[in-house]
Amino acid sequence: MLFLSARGFHNTPFFVPRFSRRSRVIQKSGGVCLVAMLGDAVPFPEQVNGRSCSQESKSSHLRGSEKKCSWASYMTNSPTLIVMIGLPARGKTYVSKKLTRYLNWIGVPTKVFNLGVYRREAVKSYQSYDFFRHDNEEAMRIRKHCALVALQDVKVYLMEESGQIAVFDATNTTRERRDMILSFAKENSFKVFFVESVCDDPEVIAANILEVKVSSPDYPERNRENVMDDFLKRIECYKVTYQPLDPVDYDKDLSFIKVINVGQRFLVNRVQDYIQSKIVYYLMNIHVQPRTIYLCRHGESECNLVSKIGGDSGLSPRGKQFAQALKKYIKDQEIVDLKVWTSQLKRTIQTAEALGVPYEQWKILNEIDAGVCEEMTYEEIQRKYPEEFALRDQDKYLYRYPGGESYQDLVQRLEPVIMELERQGNVLVISHQAVMRCLLAYFLDKGADELPYLKCPLHTIFKLTPVAYGCKLEMISLNVDAVDTHRDKPSTMNNLPKSQTPVRLRRNSFTPLASPDTVKRPRNYSVGSKPLNPAGSLLLLEGRNEKDQQKLQDSFQLQVKRAGLGRC
Structure with a gap:
């Protein structure tokens, strides 16, 4: 068990959680289910309040027909259920959505199942905090049934819809509820990782209620005073039955992290595997302090003028003009404690030099490596390497340049940048088109299909302001002309050579299958x-x-x- 303060962690260059095996190991379906048996299995009703669980789930392909990003299944030996715990207004939904965005970005298919959505669907209209009283038997029955329906949807997602991780976003404040979830997970061979958010700071709680809960569907057309009063009473209803995780006795064998007072301290217990360690590391880096992130590309370069990709050319005259305009914009904004990051390529360094402020060079912010296609135009690539040109149009995210990188490779390379951005305050990142697309996809929650085609024009600043459940984007053009380097997604698939099929791409960062059969097979060497x-x-x-x-x-x-x- 690890007990760390935020200060102690941030002074440490890297966090290595302690791995430990759970006390009970259940062999099932060729994999290992590391879930403690803490209760009897709970049967799932065919219908709850007239709602059919099977009807609710989307029509799904077999698990073998993996979605893009399922390459990351190597991170999870078995599907994982992340279970949120905590009183209302403790930031559970904020953490759920942020964590889901991160996991999807790194390539692990993840989905949030918010119990409030199921409850509002079942009840239709919210009356008052009385619904959450522990002695309201009818309401308790409805709430339990909603949880069962949500868990059934979790099962469908993880077992039939190619999901790797499901986030169960609910209060889950009682041991009875958590034992029910553990029994459900044991039945289906899911790993379970609990995330408990604990907060006793009244200012943080009040700010959360006013920022998020006032606009909740539970409170249509209500004034702030009434909302605050009702919600505080709702919290009191939960406090009566709240049983926090007990790392000393009852819950000592569970895998979990306690996030205390929005990241001031952390308690980590029995991390099971690689993906859980990544989750812990991510949660220990995020914060909720107000800040702004500015993203922009370098000024127009000499290679841009002749439509060449890659290279390490300097700025064109208009690129230098943009650098001066950027300097004026940053000065006018009067940004407190602004940090400036660049790549190690000449064009971003020249752009930052014009600002007249200290800046940091990051090699991992360098543009995507085009391999043998470096410093070539798209026309030259199509003429010299027609096969490669067609393959890239087929799947731009997964395609890897010969001797170079794919967008998927670039996302993996940029993960430390995301971690550091989450730790920081105000930052200006001067980077490149492909790099900026990857960073924007993280903050704006864009999928792999959209990422390679996000528009990031030259001489434009993207201002990102984190808000409750996402990021507010503002685009600021500095009115300096530049060439357009954007290439739209092809409307029709380029003709592939007969030797190449959509299933078997050469040099692709998605591991090719041994045959056109897309059924997922066990690895050669599994557990044992x-x-x-x-x-x-x-x-x-x-x-x-x-x-x-x-x-x-x-x-x-x-x-x-x-x-x-x-x-x-």
Whole structure:
């Protein structure tokens, strides 16, 4: 168990959580379900309040027909259910949506299931805090049924709709409710990770109510005073039955993180796997302090003028003019403690130099590596590498330039930048078109299909202001002419060579399948199996005659071939 303060963590260059195995391991369906058995299974009704669970779920493909981004399944050996815990107005929905946005951005299909949405659908109209009294038996029955329906939708998402992580956004303040969730997870071989938000700062709670709850669908056309009064009474109803996670006794075997007073302190218990450690690390970096993030591209470069991609050219005359206009804009804004970041390429450095302020160079902010296509125009690429040009148009996000990068590679490279942006206050990032697209996709919650085609014109500032459940975007043009480097998504698929099919892309950052069959197969070496050991096998040849050695070599080569390890 780790107990850390925000100050202690931020002074540490990197956080490595302690891994530990849960006390009970259940082997099921070829995988390992690390879930403690804390209650009997709860049957799911076919209908709840007239609503059919099966009708509610979308028509889904088999799990083998993975969505894009399912490459990240290597992060999760089995689907994971993240369960939020906490009193109302403690930032659970804020954390749920922010965490979901991050996980989807890094390529892990994630979805939020907000119990309030299910409750409003069942009840239709909210009357008062009386609905949340623990002695209101009819309301308690409705709330439990809503939770069961939501969990059934979680099951459909994780088992039939290619989901990897589901976030169950509800108060979940009682052990009875949490035990029910654990039983549900055990039945379906899901891992469970709890995120408890604890806050006793009245100013933070009041600000959350006024900023978010006043505009909630529960309070249409009500004044702020009435909303505040009713919501505070609702919180008191939950306090009567609230049972926080107990790391010492009752909940000591569970995997969870307690976020105390919006990140002042953290308590981390029994992190199970890689994806849970990423979740912990992310939650320990985010904050809710007001700030603004400014994103812009470098000034127009010499390569831009001749429509060449990549390279390391300097600014054109109009690019230098933009740098001066950017300096004036930043000065007029009077931004407090502004940090300026650039890549290590000449055009961003020259843009930042004109500001006359300190700046930091980040190599990971460099433009996407176009490999053999560096410093070529799209026309030249189409003429010299028609096959590559067609493949990139087929799937721009996953396509990797020969000897270069894909957008997917770029997202992975930029993850430390996102972490650092979440830790910081006001920041200006001067970067490049592909880099800016990836950063914008994170803050604006854009998917892999949209990301490579986001418009990021030269000489335009993107002002991002974090708000309750997302980011407010404002685009500011500095009125300096520049070339248009944007290339729209092709309306029709370019003709691919006959040797290439949509299922088997060469040099693609999505691992090609061995056959056109898209059914997902188990990995060669899953839990409990031992990989081949070439060195060890060769040692067995010593002391044997030539015939036996040849048999062993042939046997070993056959194993390698069957395992698909013959060529990389």
